[in-house]
Amino acid sequence: MLDGAEVIIRMYEIDKAEQITLIHSQTRDLALFTPNIMLKPSEVIAVITETLVAGTALQIQKWGIVARNVPEDSIHEIALATNCTIENLLLSREQEMLCHGLSQYYFPPLFSRNEK
Numbered sequence: 001m002l003d004g005a006e007v008i009i010r011m012y013e014i015d016k017a018e019q020i021t022l023i024h025s026q027t028r029d030l031a032l033f034t035p036n037i038m039l040k041p042s043e044v045i046a047v048i049t050e051t052l053v054a055g056t057a058l059q060i061q062k063w064g065i066v067a068r069n070v071p072e073d074s075i076h077e078i079a080l081a082t083n084c085t086i087e088n089l090l091l092s093r094e095q096e097m098l099c100h101g102l103s104q105y106y107f108p109p110l111f112s113r114n115e116k
Contacts, residue, residue, distance in 0.1 A: 002044060002065065002066070002067040002068070002070045002075075002078070002086075006027065006028070006029050006030070007027070007028045007030065007044055007047045007048075008026075008027050009024070009025070009026045009027075009028075009047070009048075009051050010022060010024070010025050010026075011023050011024040011060055026051065028047050030043045030044070030047075041074045041078050041081070044074075044078050045078060045081045045082065048078075048082055063084055064084070064085075064087070065078070065079075065082070065085070065086040065087070066086065066087045066088075066089050067086050067087070067088050068088075068089040068094065070088070072088070075088055
């Protein structure tokens with residue numbers, strides 16, 4: 001996730017029973033102690049590249065990037081460099097994802113995806 005000048009990387013493992021486990025978490029503030037500084041696309045690309053060459057990242061088959069409070073031109077440049085689609089989180093989408101996560105936490109599905 002790209003949030004202003006912060007890069008948040010979380011990697012999950014999904015086992016055969018479709019249980020999701022966090023296997024890596026990393027946060028990098030690219031404008032530490034400097035308010036109102038927007039990240040530079042090259043800095044974000046460097047953080048993503050560092051993560052890609054890490055041992056844990058070699059196992060990841062599906063990548064997704066979301067951005068919030070990042071200018072469209074920066075999102076476009078990062079998407080081109082990483083060859084990833086980046087979802088720009090507008091407030092309504094962010095709220096939708098938060099509510100979905102909360103509903104999964106408080107009201108887990110009665111059946112797995114494979115059962116009907």
